[in-house]
Amino acid sequence: MRRILFAILIVGAVPALTFAQGGRGGGRGGPPPQGKAGAPVDLSGYWVSPIFEDYRWRMFTPLKGDAASVPINDAARKIVDAWDPAKDEAAGEQCKAYGAAGIMRVPGRLHITWQDDNTLKIETDAGTQTRLFHFTGQAPKEGEPSWQGYSAAKWEVTALPGGPAGVGLGMLPRQGTKSRTLDVVTTQLRPGYLRKNGVPYGANTTLTEYYDHWSEPSGQEWFTVTTVVTDPEYLAIPFVTTTDFKKEPDGSKFNPRPCTAR
Amino acid sequence: MKWRAAILAAGVCGWLVSAAGQQPQQNFDNVKIQVTPVQKNIYMLFGAGGNVTVQVGKDGVLLIDTEFEPLVPKLMAEIKKLSDGPIQYIINTHVHGDHVGGNDAFYKLIPKNPQLPLNIIAHANVLNRLTAPGPNGAPGTSTAEHPGFPEDEYDTPYKDFYYNGEPIFIYHEPNAHTDGDSVILFRGSDVVTTGDIFTPDSYPFIDIARGGSVKGEIDALDHILELTVPADHQEGGTYVIPGHGRVCDEADVVEFRDMVVIVKDRVQDLIKKGKTLDQVKASKPTEDYDTEYGANGADRFVEAVYKSLSGK
């Protein structure tokens, strides 16, 4: 094993050979396949999110004004203090806390399926929302803002601090690590809530998510989504959380119910 | 889990075995001796029964506790691997059969050497109990038929001597697990051997019939905490070899001491409220410790604490 490793390290250091393999590192012979065909892990199935962390902010509608842990700014604080669920209901906006930036923190279950070879579909029972992860590239120019926005997905090639994945570094193309992570970038979002009690995110929010699959020693499957909410309007720094989902044998507990504002 | 079971089993045997160190009806054929280097001169050996502490050095070999007779040849073989020096000292931490059971066998196996006599040390109460007359006037066991009995007994608060280049202190802990408990400090190697006063995986067996008491048990644990000095950030430094179970250090003794104190306080409180032993047991004063120290030992422990506090 170490021998092989040694070989690869050297290969990584030799232009002639690595160019031949295509510069995007990671997989050999050009960019790795995307979509269903390129999936290094299987995320399809029914998943539940047990509430281990942020319990009193997730399990209940927190008290008015409670923005603890969220790096909000003054503009956001004003909105938090003005929160009025009745108003949201009257405006038909009771789904504000079920938008892409908040939905994964709402206690509930997910049903994940491949809608087609290039589209991964996530349905939530809480608020009966549907998220579509498109493996076909960037968002269309003129997209209509919505609760779930437009999600561009790709299987991560390699993790490179502060730069796009897998590009060359100077003269040497980069030999990367085989990744099992699903990267999703979501934009064109309709303003919503990070928390049920009106902690806001705005229209210019960019939502970056990393889906990582892992298993307990018992073999029980889980995935953890690392969520990075970047919102120049209401957040001082990106808001980063991780939410853990446990695989369920079937959909018997999948219980669709409408959004509620309270 | 198996490990815990083994320890409990051994613990219980130790309790069943009569003070005279007769063997329990237990098959030791498949018992393997495990050897753990602890620190500097000190090793811990475990087969079945209590842990055996071995100190080896330029002078020779010192043993603390001897498990059961059938295991002695195996123990001897492992000791020989550690040192071919003479075995000059055996110390017994207390009277129970899973700690003194191998004494005679060791005495027989160790070659006699007038220049380097074998000293078998324990607190006087250990020898007294080993040789005490049996029930309904049966004659006591004589040291003649049991040459392995600790005839180098001491009855002072402590005894010290210098062996293998370090001072060794043997402290008597009055009325703790029994009335003849010794705690041994190897000052140079910085290791303490506690006997059954401290057992990290099971409740202490406070042997009231043999002079044990919960107050003495707590005092002894506090004394062990005075002897242990952790290295940086409450870890390592002085290592502790318990009567049964894994190698420990001060922090583990603290957890155990706090458990004994908390359970004692609870039982004390119930006694103050006039509760009977059965009522005390029924109120489960060890509920939050049973999953850690073994539910099957709980009643025996609570009963000992109750009796020791109420004098009934």
Added chain:
Amino acid sequence: MQSTIKRAIWVAVAAVGALSAQQAPPAELHVLPVQGNIYMLVGAGGNITLQIGKQGVLMVDTGLAANAAAVYAEVKKLTNLPIRYIINTHVHPDHVGGNEGLAKLIPPNRAQPLSIIANENVLNRMIKPRPDGTTQQFGLPTDEYYLPFKALNYNGEAVIIYHELNAHTDGDSVILFRGSDVVSTGDIFTPDAYPFIDVAQGGSVEGELKALTHILELTVPAKTEEGGTLVIPGHGRLCEETDVAEFRDMMAIVRDRIQDGIKKKKTLAQIKADKPTLDYDTEYYRQGAFVTPDMFVEAVYKSLTGGK
């Protein structure tokens, strides 16, 4: 207040006296490797114990103020590692005098800051105004302890600091280096001079005897009653258990003789006249030594009669 200042002056004098018995400044320092991690630094005032290991330096006592720089230089010859601990066995200037100078000389070290340890009674006395009216600002033992003992683990061995109640003073510490097997006694034990029982600062003959007995409990000789645990006295040569036993017995015998005199209603003058130390004077008193037989007898007498 007055009396405190007098006391301070008196102690200062006392110390210099005790010192002049050995040599006069500028000090000529000597280092004696003892055992394990331990070195004995002689000549700066009281004996200084150095523990030097993989982590750094621990010092017991600091000698006279005048010798601080020399002591620091001597330590630097032995190691470049930082001085992490100073422990003061008691309050007398020939043992704490160097604190202030060393505290200034030792460069700040955020990873291993200097920590000065002593029984709280030492600190309580050191923060009082000095003879010249000023108060000490640097090198105070601000890591004071009040419990019967304090334990550290440094340089890979346990270091235990025991408070000996009302012995030589009311703030005496005896230090045991468990791994190196060395005991540092301060002035509770001085093999070639009568003990200076500082009754004025809480010393007592009973406390001295208790402390010496405790030192005997800590020491364990190797074969044939020698070697094993080594003992660094407050002043004088490197010792072991038997030397402490000799000294302890001298104290006990003299104590008993004076006690007997007191029982017979003798005055201090009469007791002095009986020469209760006659058979020890040649051993424990040399010309010029600070504690004269009479001073010793007087201290024992006062301590037994409650200062009368």
Added chain:
Amino acid sequence: MKIFKQIGIAGLLVLTSVPGYSEIDFTGSWTPLFHEDYPERFPGPELGDYMGIPVNAAGRLRGDSYDADRISMVSQYECRPHGSDYNMRGSANLRISRDLDPVTQAPVAFHTFIGFQSAQRTIWLDGRPHPPEYADHSWAGFSTGVWDGNMLNITTTHLKEYYIRRNGVPRSDQAVVTEHWTRHGNYLTVIVVINDPVFLTEPLVRSENWIYDPGQEILPSNCEPAPEVPNPPGVITPHHLPGTNPFLHEVADWYGIPYDAVRGGAETMRPEYRKVMGKPEHVPEKCERYCDCGKDAGACNLH
């Protein structure tokens, strides 16, 4: 000259090698993000708050019996570092370094250093076995890691008894902790799974985030237990007798939460629990405690 040699060697090796992959490098300095449970992690958990912990009856009673004075009165508690499972949730900064085999350059171990009480830990990557059961335990425990693509799967045994939450809910020395570390750009994600047969009815899963922070200074901390006041007479270990802890309802009343939910337990952690959890006894008008923890990426003020 050298280059040619390399190509030579490489060419040779490539012919004989199947595709393999190098590992993610976690080395560097990291700062924790408190975007979840900020008030619990700093300034500290409320007494009697067992929410989000699949605690069993034993663990719950340990928490109820816990008296915070224990930390000051039992001197041995004063200088303890966190257990390595709690440490990734603690409030200190983290430095990760790596040992490489000098010949093969294969990673041998990661070392983590956390400022709080100088907590140090090694995660072995060289496939060595765990020590025998009768070996001593430590705050960090014994950790081995195995790679799965860009995720490091870590198994830790030989932990000393410590706590799951700093309000007395314990984690036993029999616990086995598995961790999953991965890195996305400048974010480190650490998933900690605690299996504790003694105090938990099912595994506890917590996931934390760290952000890359080169150039931060992490100093060792010096700590010596120094009891300031003697214990009250007779008191060795302060604790609340069963049924006498007066603080257990505080957290429910302060935050308008049903008392049963506050008591924790696996059943309270499923989404469907919302249907059965019952009504709180007291609901404040609005948030009054820690409402702005982390506002403007700042610290946790009390109002």
